[in-house]
Amino acid sequence: IPVRSAGRNRLQRRSLQTAVIGVSAAVLLLAAGFGFLLSRRVDGPPHRPTVANGNINGNGQPAHVAAANGSASQTGSAGANGNNSGKTRQPRPDSQLAGSQLAGNNGKSPTPRNTERRSPSREKLPNGDSFHETVVPFGGHSSDSASSGGTPIVAKRRVDPLPEAEIVASINGRLRATWTEHKAMPTEPATDAEWCRRVYLRLTGRIPTVNELESFVASGSGAKRQELIDNLVASHEFTEHWATILTNALIGRTGGMQPDDLANRDGLRKYLEDALASDKPYNEIAFELISAEGSNAASDPNYNAAVNYLLANYDPQGTLATARTCQTFLGWQIRCVQCHHHPTEEGWGQDEFWSLNAFFRQMKVERDKQSGAVRLVDASFRGEGSGDLAEAEIYYEDLSGYKRAAYPAFPGGPEIAKSGDIDEVDRRAELARLVASSDDLGRAFVNRVWSQFFGYGFTRPVDDMGPHNPPAHPEVLEQLAEQFAAHGYSVRELVGWVAATEPFSLSSRTRADQLADSPEAGGVPLFSRYYTRQLDPEEVYKSL
Incomplete structure (x- = not known):
């Protein structure tokens, strides 16, 4: 009898296990079926989809x-x-x-x-008027x-082209307002020798010769910096x-x-x-x-x-x-x-x-x-x-x-x-x-040009300009991009504007009270001073 009881108990346990497995399988099948139907409703069918109309x-x-x-x-x-x-x-x-x-x-x-990609400033002019297409x-x-x-390319003309002097003055004014807001004291202006070396590197990829440097420093022309920019970009x-x-x-x-x-x-x-x-x-x-x-x-x-x-x-x-x-x-x-x-x-x-x-x-x-x-x-x-x-x-x-x-x-x-x-x-x-015809074409190129001059663009990295990475100084970026388009997407003109800005003419030497502008430490670049950086390989080669 004990033997029969043990055998009967084993049989009962096996029957119970089989029943549990069957119920579990049924539950899993129901869950899978429900998930499949839900996925079809939310995400569409796994086979070749149809496109409405x-x-x-x-x-x-x-x-x-x-x-x-x-x-x-x-x-x-x-x-x-x-x-x-x-x-x-x-x-x-x-x-x-x-x-x-x-x-x-x-x-x-x-x-x-994605409406977030379109800046609100792109929908209205500063005076409230809508731009036309x-x-x-x-x-x-x-x-x-x-x-x-x-x-023909579709372009959304928001602004009329401004003279170069007005563009540069507006950029300088916007940046000065930012310096005041952040209590960032701008550095002293760069000397003629500093600026001459700098502009040759950024525009031609080499340092000036001794004769070029001495001639520029000795010149008494009040417009010699703008004249040099014009000559170099040409x-x-x-x-x-x-x-x-x-x-x-x-x-x-x-x-x-x-x-x-x-x-x-x-x-x-x-x-x-x-x-x-x-x-x-x-x-x-x-x-x-x-x-x-x-x-x-x-x-x-x-x-x-x-x-x-x-x-x-x-x-x-x-x-x-x-x-x-x-x-x-x-x-x-x-x-x-x-x-x-x-x-x-x-x-x-x-x-x-x-x-x-x-x-x-x-x-x-x-x-x-x-x-x-x-x-x-x-x-x-x-x-x-x-x-x-x-x-x-x-x-x-x-x-x-x-x-x-x-x-x-x-x-x-x-x-x-x-x-x-x-x-x-x-x-x-x-x-x-x-x-x-995309607005982002001009914005991306302006950002790249600005970064080429200062070592920092309006975004970091320079080629990541999505809504998750809002630019520093968005008004400066937008104005330059708009004028770049309004002036016929001229690379020469854009480069000339940036070279003529006040930030490019400031010294890189700082005092203890001018450390608020420290992008090297991870802060937002305020461009209240010129940031020194290593020469590019091509610049080293051409300057030898």
Whole structure:
């Protein structure tokens, strides 16, 4: 009997365990089913998503990601890249990128994806009037039609161009008010010798010769500093030095230097040197670099040196080009949102990154095995799913493991057609136009130029200008960016303004009561003194 009882007890325990396992499995299945239904309701289906009305919503997201926030006008391809070499991009006859539609007068206003990115000062002029939108060719000079020359770009003209003296005086006044507010006593003015050495380094990348220094110090002209600035920014040394600065910003100090690199570093630097020598508008430079097609070999009839920017940032999926273009031209550091949502900036997530990445999916690289020439070309893209040319989507995997579709979309921009047919939509040309007409293009470049002069920009790091990283002295940044655009995106003029400011003319020698301005210790730079810094490698080389 004891044996039978023990066996019966073991059987009962096994039955109980089986029942518990069955109940647990049922609970898990119910939970999984509920979670699946909930995820479909909130995040959309894991299979190929459908897009409401065949369009991307007003936030540039597919409809399965978020509800539509209104529609924007559909655009065709962008305009010409301004290059005489390589493939020249021209608006197609049926393009909707000219006239009143380009200027936003089609009755539909694109909704910004993240309203925090748009400064309140961009909506109203200082006197309370709203700024108007107009069709602006390359360089920012207003015109009534697209036929006035150049490729039309939408620009929001908030201010009229001011004389240089007024711009510099206004910047100085704003900074003096900041010094007073923070009880930061400005240092004494720099001596002529100090300032002369400084301005040669910043404008030409070398120290002055003994004769140049002695001649400047001995001059009795009251306008000798402004005269020297004007002479230097008009010099060949200026274009050489700033072409090197821009090359380093675009592809780094080592990009295009190895024998097996796709890019030709010297070709890119020469392109930038020629552009600066002709005072080509910076927004046109940006357009040409982003939309360029052609060969990197000067002996090739399809030669276009501008292709070297994207060749140096090429990978088959276009992720490097996406991150570098946004970071360098717009001050958007979005590399991290390739894999996850931005940790601090609401509104930037994986969909934003991959929607921008979709602009680069028509880009292809061809290498001539005999000559070694590398060609950057655009070809129709059939997407990564169904192969439907009319809806050429790309897919990315979100944090939940679902595959989601993305189509070309620019933050705050108009809706872009989903077609991958290069004859219908030139995606890179579309992106180039949107970047060239973005307010953030001027802000990012002003920030970079200011940092080149003082060692500190209005943000740290200089190429991270999102809402999570508000700039110091925002009024100074905005005024310089607005005047930069109003003056036709002239790099020479912008550099000349900064060189003429009071902060650049102050001494770097400080007293004990002038330590309130200490960015070296992690504080906000007030620019109440000139900050000393090490010479760049190129400056050391040229000064020997």
